[in-house]
Amino acid sequence: MGGTFDPIHHGHLVAASEVQSWFDLDEVVFVPTGEPYQKAEREVSTAEHRYLMTVIATASNPRFTVSRVDVDRDGPTYTVDTLTDLHAQHPDADLYFITGADALSNILTWRDSEELFALAEFVGCTRPGYAMDASTLDGMPHDRVTIVEIPALAISSTDCRERTGRGEPVWYLVPDGVVQYISKHGLYARAHLDTTTRE
Ligand code: ATP
Numbered sequence: 001m002g003g004t005f006d007p008i009h010h011g012h013l014v015a016a017s018e019v020q021s022w023f024d025l026d027e028v029v030f031v032p033t034g035e036p037y038q039k040a041e042r043e044v045s046t047a048e049h050r051y052l053m054t055v056i057a058t059a060s061n062p063r064f065t066v067s068r069v070d071v072d073r074d075g076p077t078y079t080v081d082t083l084t085d086l087h088a089q090h091p092d093a094d095l096y097f098i099t100g101a102d103a104l105s106n107i108l109t110w111r112d113s114e115e116l117f118a119l120a121e122f123v124g125c126t127r128p129g130y131a132m133d134a135s136t137l138d139g140m141p142h143d144r145v146t147i148v149e150i151p152a153l154a155i156s157s158t159d160c161r162e163r164t165g166r167g168e169p170v171w172y173l174v175p176d177g178v179v180q181y182i183s184k185h186g187l188y189a190r191a192h193l194d195t196t197t198r199e
């Protein structure tokens with residue numbers, strides 16, 4: 001499961017858990033992005049902060065791990081590189097790439113999109129606010145994409161950052177350890193807010 005995870009929240013964790021169970025996966029590998037090229041318009045927390053919050057959030061689940069492949073690769077993160085690196089590390093594994101509905105509908109704009117479907121099966125998780133219908137899958141090989149219905153959690157990292165910037169709580173939207181990490185490091189203080197998406 002790739003993501004910016006700025007911060008990781010319970011929407012990510014529930015989606016990962018549901019997909020693990022649905023496909024009986026041995027492991028869900030969370031892969032925080034390095035420098036997210038499609039989010040260049042806002043200041044993203046350092047990869048190290050995002051990696052550590054992801055470790056904290058997933059530590060208690062024996063099937064959840066966190067990979068540094070994207071954090072440690074220089075330059076912008078492309079999913080084709082993520083999947084190529086994970087395939088090299090686990091040559092015998094069948095890879096599934098878990099995304100939310102919003103990310104899935106953009107997939108054909110990603111670099112080397114036709115190669116992506118050869119490297120992994122794609123799992124599109126339903127997400128409140130992002131409708132999915134048959135047209136979402138237009139242009140994708142239907143045997144390589146599965147839609148999984150996730151209990152709806154209307155949580156986004158953007159909202160968590162904005163709430164923190166306004167001094168509002170993020171308790172129960174993100175794991176307790178992540179609340180404490182955000183506060184300890186002063187992440188998402190008002191100066192760092194992305195004000196283009198709200199107000
Ligand atoms: P931002 O608001 O910064 O874009 P986000 O909440 O969308 O953050 P990302 O790190 O961008 O989080 O998402 C990583 C992946 O998790 C994406 O594929 C996204 O679609 C999916 N995802 C995020 N939140 C949810 C949710 N509440 N339910 C289902 N999928 C989600």
Ligand code: MG
Nearest residue numbers: 004102156157
């Ligand atoms: Mg997002």
